[in-house]
Amino acid sequence: MRYFGCAYYPEYWGLERIDEDARLMREAGINLVRIGEFAWCRMEPEEGHFTLDWLHRSVEALARHGIDVMMCTPTAAPPGWLTGKYPDTLLVRADGTRASHGGRRHYCPTSSTYRGHVERVVERLTREMSQHSNVVAWQIDNELGHEAGPCHCESCQERFQAWLRERYGSLEELNRCWGTGFWGMDYSAWEQIRLASEGWLAPSRLLDSRRFWSDMWLEFAQQQAAIIRRNHPGARVTTNGMGPIYNAIDYYQLFGGLDVASDDLYFDIGTMDADVAAMNVFRSLKPGQGFWITETGAGALDHGRPPKAEQFRAWAWSSYAHGAEAYMIFRWRTCLSGQEQELQGILEHSGNPGHRYRAVQKCFLEMRRICEQLGELPLPQAPVAIVQDYDVLWTYESSVVGRDVDYPGQIYRLHRELYDRHVVADIIPPERDFSAYRLVILPSLVIVDPDLAARLSAFVEAGGTVLATGQLGLRDANGNYIPAPGPQHLAGLFGVVIQGGMYLHSHVEPDEALWIPAPETGRTPVALTGVLGSQMVGGRTAVWAADLAANGGTSICKFTDGTYAGQPAIVHKATGKGHTLYAGAIGMTDELHSALVGYALSLAAVQPGPETRRHVEVVTRGDVTFVINHTAQSTIVKLGREGKALLGSFRAGAAELPPYGVCIIR
């Protein structure tokens, strides 16, 4: 771990106790501080009139204590004078109302007026702050995306129409690709096309609206990145993302154009396996490179229970094990006012160090000591990749089946199987090279292009294994169903034909009704049984079942009731040195789902880690094994390796962990 950090707000607290703060930071092991992401109104209190003295003095005070700085561009919070004078910089909601001053992220990213102001402030800030040698990194804006909703202003509408014209060339082509023939929706002028609101209408329009909004954010970030790089060539440029899978911006594209992938990862927002999924996502955004955690909590997020000191430490070590290079607490001191006055910083409201300061200090000093002993470690190596595609995500979000299919949920569920087995997974876009992996998993990859199909084929020929589940190759690039059986381009590789399928919400029996809200269990699962390798398996699937036929592949599991009784449910095919598995089911029962992933791993010759209780992690980086107990019970993990504990207790090949304990073995 290179950086131990926190966010700091000298524009809020003033400079009176900055030296004391910096000393307390240093004593807590902090060596990187983030500054400025909302401070525009105090950097430029009037248009063109900059007051950066406080900022220079803050950075210098931190330098005196050996602390580096991540400067932020303040564009997430335009000043009141700006939005007051230039209301076209404010975003417009779907209902036509305009956002107003008094929050954050209320600007329109396509507004050329806003872009001009952004240019000026970022230009000035980068020229000035690049003079400080302890400014080592830049964060663009703050949590880019749709916190206040996507913008529907006239500027965005015009940009959208231009974007569509660029994409489709002609209205004829757009009408064709959007399938406007149904319900008579043909567009006969570009001006007729408006950005879609949320809702079930017009899935193709909604899909392209999402793509457009993502592209606008990319453009917005790139404008700033270009200025920073021009004025401060040595600094690392990033922005703070959210996740595991963030739906408003294609992060593979966004972070592909920046130097570091950074995540704001509050461990109590998701379950622990979702947190690990987030780390696997962000490590995968920039292959071969560690990621940064730009925000995480030391106490209560919002107004829930804060973690215990030992939990905080377990989270920090977990992040290191998964490849984090920076671990930055949000934030130094709990704010007295505003929206986040309950979000606990390291210090109390009073400015006093308390329980949390001591927990952070103990953790950071221990980590700095141990990390020095560990030296540079290779990143954890993932034998498995799960493919996540933004076009697929947005397609599902744009149609009424999305909530059932729960595309991210399918990814998280598959990931959890790997997490439970201590198998590291990358989460990658379909364009990524597969050759480093043993197993590639395609959860409901409903859009498949010929290039991907060819690369998957080559991967299997060369000995790789591909597991596909759910809806595979049934839609085109516009999210429309293909007018042919599926899986498009992959029928040969998987040896299957998908004629269609059925959802399994139940409302067809005589005392049921579509408009009587179904209970949580309002499904009519379909049974399936078969043999995976040498293991007889059975179970049910509850969300969707494929109308499947084997065509070159071998049916190893069949549906045993319902309309598809007797038809294949899971098909295996060996090709070249490798294997494919297709499971035509979403919502499989736990045991069956687990057996399927286990079988895929065995076909791919991927060895699971030692058996542990759930939420006890075993992660390896080079010759170092991290064992981390996220549970409130003590536990013993037999590792099947020799070694010496750098941290914790390791005896006779077994790590002994107290509640939330950590053991590091080399």
Next chain:
Amino acid sequence: MRYFGCAYYPEYWGLERIDEDARLMREAGINLVRIGEFAWCRMEPEEGHFTLDWLHRSVEALARHGIDVMMCTPTAAPPGWLTGKYPDTLLVRADGTRASHGGRRHYCPTSSTYRGHVERVVERLTREMSQHSNVVAWQIDNELGHEAGPCHCESCQERFQAWLRERYGSLEELNRCWGTGFWGMDYSAWEQIRLASEGWLAPSRLLDSRRFWSDMWLEFAQQQAAIIRRNHPGARVTTNGMGPIYNAIDYYQLFGGLDVASDDLYFDIGTMDADVAAMNVFRSLKPGQGFWITETGAGALDHGRPPKAEQFRAWAWSSYAHGAEAYMIFRWRTCLSGQEQELQGILEHSGNPGHRYRAVQKCFLEMRRICEQLGELPLPQAPVAIVQDYDVLWTYESSVVGRDVDYPGQIYRLHRELYDRHVVADIIPPERDFSAYRLVILPSLVIVDPDLAARLSAFVEAGGTVLATGQLGLRDANGNYIPAPGPQHLAGLFGVVIQGGMYLHSHVEPDEALWIPAPETGRTPVALTGVLGSQMVGGRTAVWAADLAANGGTSICKFTDGTYAGQPAIVHKATGKGHTLYAGAIGMTDELHSALVGYALSLAAVQPGPETRRHVEVVTRGDVTFVINHTAQSTIVKLGREGKALLGSFRAGAAELPPYGVCIIR
């Protein structure tokens, strides 16, 4: 069954495989295809420029395969050029925002601009398409009503003000009829009166708003019907309704002015008894005439589980038993794009026939064969009528008690008692002649006019039985309470005085509170006991109890606790050759409710059908008995008749039915 059909979208699919489609249709037994209900933008891609060639060729291709056509007017989906150029054709929501292109039903039906465009397209279409001899019917628009909400545009406001002026003559009269004296709401100019939004305010205004919107739809439909009849005199004119009871348009008026009553009846939207209620409603819309099912599903509606093939067949036979003359699948092929891409057509997305095609084909060919054997059958004869009044429906929808009283729910519950006993019921408006019935049921007929009272009286004198339940004759034609005890005009016939009543939501005990949400069972039911005929009965009522006195009638059931303890709950009176029963209770327990209906049937000498498990139907048309098992269990029904099975197994007077089985005996 005269017509076996489906909806077809050549404007969407093109004409390349229309001959193959028509052949597959014919082979599936299809002889009627619905075309064009959303195709305006492809009929008239520019204002005044018509391109109907594809339509002519489609109709001709179908003719070549012996298939008739139901042409639709395309007014449910105005083209983008139209709403783009004439935004006053778009509806305005209650919040003042205007609907936009990209869905359907987003037009304002009162807009004179829109009416002009409608005139042009319907005129042209009817002139052209009436030339084809296989065009046998017309559908006006598609599912007329408030899918996008009722319109509040200035045109509608002005029409509403004119409508009120016509209705009330003067503001004085309107203020009097609306009871504006409370809360000081007097109107002193017509312009002050705006259409009501949903909500609890101003019940009288909301009631008249509903009446107005219904009238506007009637006018809109009549405009088109007149053009069609002028240009295509031989064709049957209809529109596709929804139901059982649709609340936005008075269907008795709407279909009274058309040639056929048609329902879009997806059997999985409601429970099976509600589906039968729908068929009873639509058969009752045009007395003595069968109805059409213009849309029904062959597979999944939306994204739930599709029916099994045998279920689909049971539904189809049930519709025939209840008097359907057309059974039209929505839709030929599953669309690839748009809002309804998951709504399964007969063919797969791929265009291939699959499970559903085979199910439809098997069912339709069987029905065509059997129906030919059956010949022309008389409609099922209903000995019982349930009165359903739109003014009552709208009155309840316009006041805060509506959700408790659940007027349609009372009708459905009474209907279910008859359905369970295999007694066919008509569902009729209060104006309908009662003489053909043995029993007339009035569920919470809270508005009663003198003419109705006189006709009921004559009906009873002549030997009929009337059962009234719930709130009877307590309000005037404006939905206001009458300033006198009830039941207005009916006190003599029923021999009762209704002083008032009480709702039974509980929140008066010291640990209860109105604003603490009540649990589902948050009621304080009132007990009642008595003797119905020779049967001692007891039970409770949970929603409402009448403050009732007998006054010429005989109290046969009394309340036994609460404020009304000792007062009558059910009163019987014999008049002339007939009987009346009034039950002053809503929400009776099941057994009591059933006993009450049973007693009314016995007074009316209506014989129930054979005993069966629930959702096993026994329906008679002339000398033919249909026994249909809608359950997943096999069953045996003793019919008490002789005969021969045209379908299924009938031995020794008993029909033996597998799950979803059908037996037809003559």
Next chain:
Amino acid sequence: MRYFGCAYYPEYWGLERIDEDARLMREAGINLVRIGEFAWCRMEPEEGHFTLDWLHRSVEALARHGIDVMMCTPTAAPPGWLTGKYPDTLLVRADGTRASHGGRRHYCPTSSTYRGHVERVVERLTREMSQHSNVVAWQIDNELGHEAGPCHCESCQERFQAWLRERYGSLEELNRCWGTGFWGMDYSAWEQIRLASEGWLAPSRLLDSRRFWSDMWLEFAQQQAAIIRRNHPGARVTTNGMGPIYNAIDYYQLFGGLDVASDDLYFDIGTMDADVAAMNVFRSLKPGQGFWITETGAGALDHGRPPKAEQFRAWAWSSYAHGAEAYMIFRWRTCLSGQEQELQGILEHSGNPGHRYRAVQKCFLEMRRICEQLGELPLPQAPVAIVQDYDVLWTYESSVVGRDVDYPGQIYRLHRELYDRHVVADIIPPERDFSAYRLVILPSLVIVDPDLAARLSAFVEAGGTVLATGQLGLRDANGNYIPAPGPQHLAGLFGVVIQGGMYLHSHVEPDEALWIPAPETGRTPVALTGVLGSQMVGGRTAVWAADLAANGGTSICKFTDGTYAGQPAIVHKATGKGHTLYAGAIGMTDELHSALVGYALSLAAVQPGPETRRHVEVVTRGDVTFVINHTAQSTIVKLGREGKALLGSFRAGAAELPPYGVCIIR
């Protein structure tokens, strides 16, 4: 009880049967009638044209039957001609849409246009109606407040900006007090500041918005009060409030400026202890003076079950016991139309007397008889005061913790402990003199000023006891956290230091997540144990725990698990002749919470009343004891006093009460 009354609407019913109505009223014991609160359109049907003849005749008819009148100003319902001609009088919702005619309370109270019309109608009305000697009181408007939402019109925005300018003097000071430094929200022009909508953004702005709206209502009421007093000096001026604790207007200020505190208290809106809390609040609004109940129900409120006759009587007697001087039924006759057509008046819709008339008559005649025997009684004396502060209420309502902390809920829960023990409590603002009390309770009094601290200190020195619970002295007057440990100004008196605290919503364990909705019990309570006096106690707290240290006080209860294990939870300190107790916990388990209140009462030497079942009240006024059974079970209460029953059965020191029974002993 001086007044037995009801609301009456001659403008709605006309004058035809006013003599019969007045006779029936008199026979029911009614001696005060409220008239006119919505009748503007019938007082002034055209601008400047008044028609008050009907009103004069109504008041005269009532006078003939010896009935007094409470006249109302009709400003809650502006006429249609007024809002039609002057749309700027209509309120504007947060989304920018303007309210419309057809309901009530849809006006903007800051509109100078509206204020002008109000001036005219109130001036005219008071001049005319003050001539009648039986007009004894005036009600201003009706239920002042935000029924239609707070107004956001431009007039309100300008008034808000002026109000802020007055409050803060400069934008610099406003920015400092609002803490705008976080998220860069500085205001650089007053025009940039808009009234806040509901939501979590900008807590300081929301707090000041609430203060502003309250001030506008005060101003609105004061305008009318001044006119009434000028034109009708002898009459008592009031307005009808809501409660227990109404959040939109500072009632201590509002009723401080009027002659009588009046509550619209429908006993079935809250639980019985909440009803008693309401009466304790309204008696405390004007110290030493009884309160009026201006509206209460005789039957169903909305459409729930009405009370039994005996329940109605128990409520009426309870109100008298707690100090009510008027008890006015809403309303004489059930309206036939409009919003409240199901809200049952004393008469039926028909105008006939029925069950409710008889219940009211029996109750009122009994009360008049007994009250005459009782003569003038002193008010019940409260040995305990609970402090309720509008700034604290609004602070919690303006930040995201409000729903957890549930400030009114804390007050009601403490009040319920006293109610259960038959200890009368006043509910008072922090400015009120404490000297008459033995015990003062401060539930989460998170804002404390030096004056209050000094007065509390003097109170304790002189022998008083103060119990503080929850969050104490942690915020400044702007609702921001203080940059120091708490409790501000009170650390010495309580002998504690509050370093901070933690909320106890659980979402930090590895299978939990912040965004997975927690079950109702989704908390991780913290255990605490200790000794209160001589009683060992233990329990848990579930909402919030203080990070507490004793500093001069004695820890009598400690947290025993979690981060604060071993730290004090409850601290006692003796000072002068008195005591303080601070419990750093919100959401204590019932037994512990009860023991804490019991211990505070014992320190304060406050004697609880006799033991009874819950919801059996024992209340004392002078030498008279009221025992009232609000439950459906009969009960016996040993009073430990001698005396004679004026009502009910009292033998050998024990009152014997049937269900809903009342016993009055002198």
